[in-house]
Amino acid sequence: MKHYRVARLVESAYVSSKEDFAQWSWQNHVQFVAKNAEKLSKEFGANEDLAVAGAWLHDFGDVFIDRHAQGFEEVSKAETIKVLKESGYSNEEIQEVLAVIIEPHSCRGENLPRTIEGKVLATADALAHLNTDFYIQFAWKHIPAGKAYREFIEWVNEKIERDFNKRIFFGEVKAGAEDRYKSLKEVFGKTSYV
Numbered sequence: 001m002k003h004y005r006v007a008r009l010v011e012s013a014y015v016s017s018k019e020d021f022a023q024w025s026w027q028n029h030v031q032f033v034a035k036n037a038e039k040l041s042k043e044f045g046a047n048e049d050l051a052v053a054g055a056w057l058h059d060f061g062d063v064f065i066d067r068h069a070q071g072f073e074e075v076s077k078a079e080t081i082k083v084l085k086e087s088g089y090s091n092e093e094i095q096e097v098l099a100v101i102i103e104p105h106s107c108r109g110e111n112l113p114r115t116i117e118g119k120v121l122a123t124a125d126a127l128a129h130l131n132t133d134f135y136i137q138f139a140w141k142h143i144p145a146g147k148a149y150r151e152f153i154e155w156v157n158e159k160i161e162r163d164f165n166k167r168i169f170f171g172e173v174k175a176g177a178e179d180r181y182k183s184l185k186e187v188f189g190k191t192s193y194v
Contacts, residue, residue, distance in 0.1 A: 001048065001049050001052075002049050002053065002087045002088050002089060003048065003049050003052040003053045003056065003087075005086070005087040005088065006052075006053045006056045006057065006083055006084065006087045007034065007052075007056055009083045009086060009087065010030070010056045010057065010060065010083065011026070013060070013063045013079075013083075014026035014030065014063055017062075017063045017064070019062060019063060019064070019065075019066070021062055021066075021067070021137075022062045022063045024137055025059060025062055028132050028133070028134070028137070029059070029128050029132065029134060030055075030056065030058075030059060032127075032128045032131070032132065033055045033056075033058065033121075033124045033125050033127075033128045034052055034055040034056050034124075036055075036123070036124035036127050036128065037051050037052045037054070037055035037120050037121055037124040038051075038052050038055075040120045040123055040124055040170070040173070041117070041120050044116060044119075044120065044170060045116065046115075046116040046117045046119075046120045047116075047117055049093075050093060050096060050097055050101060050117045051101065051116075051117040051120040051121055053084065053087070053089070053097050053101075054097050054101035054102050054105070054117065054118075054121045055120075055121055055124055055125075057080045057083060057084070057097070057102065058102050058105055058121060058125060060076055060079055060080050060083070061073070061075050061076025061077075061079065061080075063079070064076075064079055077098065080097075080098065080102070081094055081098070084097060096117075100113075100114070100115055100117070100118055101113070101115070101117050101118045101121050102121065104118055104122070105118060105121045105122045105125055105167075106122075106125075106167075107122055107162060107166045107167045112166075113169070119169035119170075120169075122167045122168075122169060123167065123168050123169050123170060123173055125167065126163040126164065126167035126168050126177075127168070127173070127177060129159070129160075129163045130160075130163055130164065130177050130180045130181060130184065131177075131180060135156045135159060135160065135184070135188070139152050139155065139156060143155065153188060156188045157185070157188055157189065160181065160184050160185060160188060163181075164177065164178075164181040
């Protein structure tokens with residue numbers, strides 16, 4: 001399967017990255033997303049080669065450039081295409097991974113995945129957020145200086161809600177994540193401990 005080659009290339013890029021967040025993401029996020037995408041692909045009949053490649057590459061821009069820097073999307077897309085080409089994906093497969101699987105995986109607004117492979121990636125990514133210290137790490141690295149703690153809490157709560165309620169596309173998977181969701185809501189729902 002071609003996604004094994006993608007995994008090796010992605011690992012090499014993450015491990016050699018100078019970006020702090022990329023190091024955390026490799027150790028605590030990307031591998032978890034890919035592992036879950038592989039499991040979900042098999043369980044729900046997705047094209048594993050496409051869904052898992054999307055999982056390995058869904059945050060690939062973080063390896064090269066700060067997520068909020070100008071040009072992030074362009075760098076991410078260009079580097080993703082390089083890895084997919086080097087791994088033997090056709091132009092049609094590359095377009096599917098980029099536009100149909102990775103692009104809608106965040107489920108913002110009405111931009112939702114429409115294929116089983118896109119739903120697998122969205123679900124695998126949401127599970128990675130819910131089951132790690134993602135919310136704290138991401139905010140630590142990406143909330144702009146000067147933002148108030150309350151703004152951080154609002155962002156985290158919105159993200160938790162979207163991850164659980166909009167990004168998990170399989171009922172039994174959602175049921176399995178419900179306790180974690182409730183725990184996170186309990187922790188981040190408090191703004192005062194008095």
